[in-house]
Amino acid sequence: MSSTPRPAALIVRQASPPNLEMPFHTLDERITSGAGHYVRSHFPAPELNAQDWRLRLGGLVDSPLELSLEDLKAMPPHTLTATMECAGNGRLYLSPRRPGVQWDLGAVGTAEWTGVRLSDVLERAGVTPGALEVVLEGADCGTLTDPGRTPGEIHYARSLPLSKALDDVLLAYAMNGQPLTRDHGFPVRAVVPGWYGMAAVKWLTTLHVTGTPYQGFFQTVDYSFWAFRDGLSPQMVPINAMLVKAQIARPAPHDAVKADSSCEVTGAAWTGNGNVTRVEFSGDGGQTWADAELLDAPQPGVWRRWRALWQTPAQPGPVTLLARASDSAGRTQEDGYDAGRGGYMINFPLPITVHVQTGEA
Amino acid sequence: MSSTPRPAALIVRQASPPNLEMPFHTLDERITSGAGHYVRSHFPAPELNAQDWRLRLGGLVDSPLELSLEDLKAMPPHTLTATMECAGNGRLYLSPRRPGVQWDLGAVGTAEWTGVRLSDVLERAGVTPGALEVVLEGADCGTLTDPGRTPGEIHYARSLPLSKALDDVLLAYAMNGQPLTRDHGFPVRAVVPGWYGMAAVKWLTTLHVTGTPYQGFFQTVDYSFWAFRDGLSPQMVPINAMLVKAQIARPAPHDAVKADSSCEVTGAAWTGNGNVTRVEFSGDGGQTWADAELLDAPQPGVWRRWRALWQTPAQPGPVTLLARASDSAGRTQEDGYDAGRGGYMINFPLPITVHVQTGEA
Numbered sequence: 001m002s003s004t005p006r007p008a009a010l011i012v013r014q015a016s017p018p019n020l021e022m023p024f025h026t027l028d029e030r031i032t033s034g035a036g037h038y039v040r041s042h043f044p045a046p047e048l049n050a051q052d053w054r055l056r057l058g059g060l061v062d063s064p065l066e067l068s069l070e071d072l073k074a075m076p077p078h079t080l081t082a083t084m085e086c087a088g089n090g091r092l093y094l095s096p097r098r099p100g101v102q103w104d105l106g107a108v109g110t111a112e113w114t115g116v117r118l119s120d121v122l123e124r125a126g127v128t129p130g131a132l133e134v135v136l137e138g139a140d141c142g143t144l145t146d147p148g149r150t151p152g153e154i155h156y157a158r159s160l161p162l163s164k165a166l167d168d169v170l171l172a173y174a175m176n177g178q179p180l181t182r183d184h185g186f187p188v189r190a191v192v193p194g195w196y197g198m199a200a201v202k203w204l205t206t207l208h209v210t211g212t213p214y215q216g217f218f219q220t221v222d223y224s225f226w227a228f229r230d231g232l233s234p235q236m237v238p239i240n241a242m243l244v245k246a247q248i249a250r251p252a253p254h255d256a257v258k259a260d261s262s263c264e265v266t267g268a269a270w271t272g273n274g275n276v277t278r279v280e281f282s283g284d285g286g287q288t289w290a291d292a293e294l295l296d297a298p299q300p301g302v303w304r305r306w307r308a309l310w311q312t313p314a315q316p317g318p319v320t321l322l323a324r325a326s327d328s329a330g331r332t333q334e335d336g337y338d339a340g341r342g343g344y345m346i347n348f349p350l351p352i353t354v355h356v357q358t359g360e361a
Numbered sequence: 362m363s364s365t366p367r368p369a370a371l372i373v374r375q376a377s378p379p380n381l382e383m384p385f386h387t388l389d390e391r392i393t394s395g396a397g398h399y400v401r402s403h404f405p406a407p408e409l410n411a412q413d414w415r416l417r418l419g420g421l422v423d424s425p426l427e428l429s430l431e432d433l434k435a436m437p438p439h440t441l442t443a444t445m446e447c448a449g450n451g452r453l454y455l456s457p458r459r460p461g462v463q464w465d466l467g468a469v470g471t472a473e474w475t476g477v478r479l480s481d482v483l484e485r486a487g488v489t490p491g492a493l494e495v496v497l498e499g500a501d502c503g504t505l506t507d508p509g510r511t512p513g514e515i516h517y518a519r520s521l522p523l524s525k526a527l528d529d530v531l532l533a534y535a536m537n538g539q540p541l542t543r544d545h546g547f548p549v550r551a552v553v554p555g556w557y558g559m560a561a562v563k564w565l566t567t568l569h570v571t572g573t574p575y576q577g578f579f580q581t582v583d584y585s586f587w588a589f590r591d592g593l594s595p596q597m598v599p600i601n602a603m604l605v606k607a608q609i610a611r612p613a614p615h616d617a618v619k620a621d622s623s624c625e626v627t628g629a630a631w632t633g634n635g636n637v638t639r640v641e642f643s644g645d646g647g648q649t650w651a652d653a654e655l656l657d658a659p660q661p662g663v664w665r666r667w668r669a670l671w672q673t674p675a676q677p678g679p680v681t682l683l684a685r686a687s688d689s690a691g692r693t694q695e696d697g698y699d700a701g702r703g704g705y706m707i708n709f710p711l712p713i714t715v716h717v718q719t720g721e722a
Contacts, residue, residue, distance in 0.1 A: 059591060137593055148696055151587035151701050154594035208591050213574055215596040226512035230420060230569050233515035276615055340512050351715040 021106035025252035043332030062126030098343030115172035159214030193301035274328035364616030382467035386613035459704030476533035520575030602633030635689035
């Protein structure tokens with residue numbers, strides 16, 4: 001039983017289960033096509049059908065619900081645009097190497113998602129006092145050994161604080177106007193604007209409202225990091241909002257560029273907190289920086305494409321290009337990588353090496 | 362800089378940091394002597410002195426406190442008896458072998474602790490609404506690789522739900538009427554009746570009242586287990602109350618016993634939930650069971666010694682002795698070990714092999 005055929009455009013980082021990334025140098029449109037959008041899977045894609053599929057909602061609610069796909073589609077539809085980045089995007093740039101899928105630049109994409117607001121479903125069920133989080137569980141299941149060993153066979157699951165669940169989270173059944181493909185979570189997945197992709201649970205079948213923080217594998221052993229709080233030793237914190245980050249699309253790593261010429265550099269930048277307000281570009285490995293031009297209007301949770309004109313050096317040889325973004329929350333990309341993040345939330349400016357050539361480059 | 366000299370009576374499972382156990386077959390008194398009580402250390406014992414030591418209390422309180430040892434001793438003293446068992450006691454009996462200190466039967470003991478009620482300290486500071494837990498942090502610190510790697514250098518720390526903290530937890534400065542030794546947490550440690558020993562933080566220096574569950578290393582990577590809740594995939598749950606358990610002290614493992622004779626079997630039994638109400642003994646590997654006699658009056662959180670008379674077989678050869686306890690909460694020791702506990706909370710009846718001998722045994 002195989003998954004949807006893969007467009008040749010995607011780089012296969014892992015064939016089974018499918019972990020596919022966009023060749024980031026192909027970035028052109030603000031909206032990534034469904035076939036060009038990265039795929040992150042932890043377990044084999046379950047084969048669900050629209051007739052039998054049900055979404056069950058229980059826990060701290062007045063009326064537990066069991067909804068069919070038709071029930072969901074009968075509720076008011078909403079469409080939102082969201083940039084989704086895998087929390088491990090760029091892991092290839094870490095040294096020492098960290099376990100996990102060795103993503104280059106392309107585990108990120110922007111799509112228009114259509115579905116039902118999670119808040120509408122929660123309101124229909126009636127959340128009771130004491131509710132703190134909503135756990136989202138998918139139909140996908142299995143065992144893992146990297147990172148860590150799962151406690152037997154488990155389902156993929158994550159939780160959201162109630163405030164986020166009631167804010168802007170979507171239960172999506174369409175991507176860019178088309179029903180979800182199997183790899184993207186058919187028939188229904190979560191879309192969590194501004195958060196790393198691990199929150200966007202695919203093949204969604206269970207919602208559970210809890211009065212205590214959820215402590216599943218993908219919120220503790222995996223997709224969490226160590227942070228200092230209250231002056232105590234570090235505590236395990238689930239990964240949530242995307243950090244501010246700019247990426248260079250073109251030139252691509254190891255492209256040849258013509259010496260002593262004007263080269264257009266393009267890319268995209270995003271953040272989980274408000275909007276990207278500034279992108280800077282460096283053509284000399286960080287010695288000097290210049291503002292890039294932002295091409296898209298600001299919209300929270302959505303990347304802004306950018307461009308810069310770079311006067312290339314007269315001397316041939318390798319050069320390191322860098323880009324860094326700042327956001328409306330006042331954050332700028334940090335220079336280094338905090339090892340406590342354990343291979344996630346990689347938002348230092350990624351060094352892109354290109355080769356300056358004289359003559360007919 | 363070495364720790365207190367070790368009484369020869371204790372078995373050294375790990376010399377540095379000191380992890381020492383009682384030879385359980387020496388069990389006689391209800392109260393274990395300070396020198397005979399097991400020692401569990403995660404990091405080298407810090408050298409604290411009574412003059413400079415301070416206990417700091419902060420977080421969700423009206424008035425943060427900084428208390429000296431004299432301040433504590435000026436508060437109303439309380440004495441309580443508590444059986445304390447290491448959550449990994451009996452790990453030696455697990456197959457396959459689990460990482461960690463390979464404790465036999467003796468990582469358990471009962472002492473009289475004197476100190477100040479944690480509730481009195483919390484009341485003095487004034488806990489504010491929204492408080493959920495109290496984090497207890499010790500002065501001991503370092504890095505670990507087993508189990509798991511700590512996020513850099515950390516302090517030993519655990520939390521207690523506010524309800525437990527306000528109930529019966531003691532900040533102890535004396536053990537069996539004597540000041541704590543360095544190995545037992547001088548000058549002040551926590552004593553948490555009914556809970557496994559990992560809650561009884563030694564070398565206590567910091568209390569922090571939080572509104573969110575504490576997620577430190579010793580409450581997530583270590584000293585937690587996977588449990589099913591809410592019909593979802595398993596979640597990580599911190600270890601807390603001791604399970605019901607009986608242990609055989611004499612005969613000791615591999616003792617010779619005389620065939621066709623009456624042999625006195627002794628031991629102790631404890632539980633974190635109410636009182637031990639029954640101990641059963643089996644002299645034939647679990648085929649038949651008989652009630653043992655309980656020697657001590659019931660007292661929550663304190664073991665009850667027991668004895669049984671065993672008519673030994675006429676035939677020579679190895680025999681497996683077993684004991685199992687039940688408690689006032691209606692629990693009985695389970696036959697098998699739940700692998701999800703990961704080397705902790707070992708309360709199946711531990712098989713003690715003895716050798717029946719004819720003639721002059």
